[in-house]
Amino acid sequence: MVSAKKWYTTIQDAADGSGDSILLFPDELLEEMGWIEGDVLDFQIQGDGSVQVQKIVPPCSDK
Template sequence: MVTAKRWCTTIQEADDGSGDGILLFPDGLLEEMGWVEGDVLDCQVQGDGSVQLQKTVPLCSDE
């Protein structure tokens, strides 16, 4: 049986007048998921209000 791990964080105000928020990920989460700055994440809001994030893999790469 796979047990899902949950992480909690707080959305911070962007403080630029846009009304946008900034979601900061805990270092442990980034390390465990293998995410780094510049990665693109797909965000899916679930029926229970939780959010599922998954790193997207580009179809093509210039590298």
């Protein structure tokens, strides 16, 4: 069973006029999750307003 650990961070305005936001992940979280630049993440908004994030692992390919 995987225990749920909660992390908190702040969403920042991209400040480029696009209306986009930037979500910065703490280095400790990236290390613990094994996430690296280029990974594809799935974001699911929960009923309590929190967000569950997990890495999308592509299926193996014979190509």
